Amino acid sequence: MEETVPDLRARLRAGIAAGLRTSLQILKITLPLYVAVDLLKRTPVIDVLGGIFAPAMGLFGLPGAAAFAFIAAFLLNLYAAIAILVPLHLDAFQVTQCGLMMGIAHNLVVEGGVLRSTGARGGFLTLCRIGISAAAGLALHAVHRLAA
Template identity: 60%
Template sequence: MATRLKTGLSDGWRTSLKLTKWVVPIYLVVDLLKQTPVLDRMGAVFAPLMTTFGLPGETAFAFVAAFTLNLYAAIAILVPLELTSWQITQCGLMMGIAHNLLVEGGVLSSTGARGGLLTLCRLLLAACCGWLMYLVRVLSA
């Protein structure tokens, strides 16, 4: 019992340190950028795409992080954006469907599956779910 507890605490501590290395710096950068016009200008570039889902343009950066890196990086970007609970849920659903696409697409390809096609399907499914959530929010308002 004591060995299991010691192993669990040790593994938990290492995992926490790994996550902290990603989450804290990304959160700080986004929070600092929020204080400047840079994030607003960059968000304006993505606003036409993101308004399709009823999300601000700045959320595009979280999606890029989720698609290419991991969900923890995406969460670190989303937190300082001050989204509504509905928007956070919507982002979570979309990112849950399509996350870490580069690594998982490579793994799928190495198993003989069509990694590129499955990655495209995940992106399309995430977009459809995000758009449907947006419609539900608009129609219920």
């Protein structure tokens, strides 16, 4: 476990460098996705495809088009999901709902692999995440409807 601790300057530099590297990755994902969704919104594509998912998304109080953000969250990461969500102009509850559900279940391929490498049951845990995410979403929607 022992590793040499670099001095403060080196850590600061390493931290900023890591932050910028992460930012670049985020830019590469969010820019094209946001632009694509914002432009597609001017066509019927989003509405028609979103309509397919509307019944399922409705269970959580979300519009059908939010399904695209869920697909992006599951396969890629939360930044991809956010790039799709923002042009959809959801209300505060819907953003919270997405944040809760996607916070629990996202980046499933990569993170499932990491969990497996620790020796835990990665595949089963990934199924648990999707289940827990859905349960949390149903519960929050129920509470929101009662409060409204």
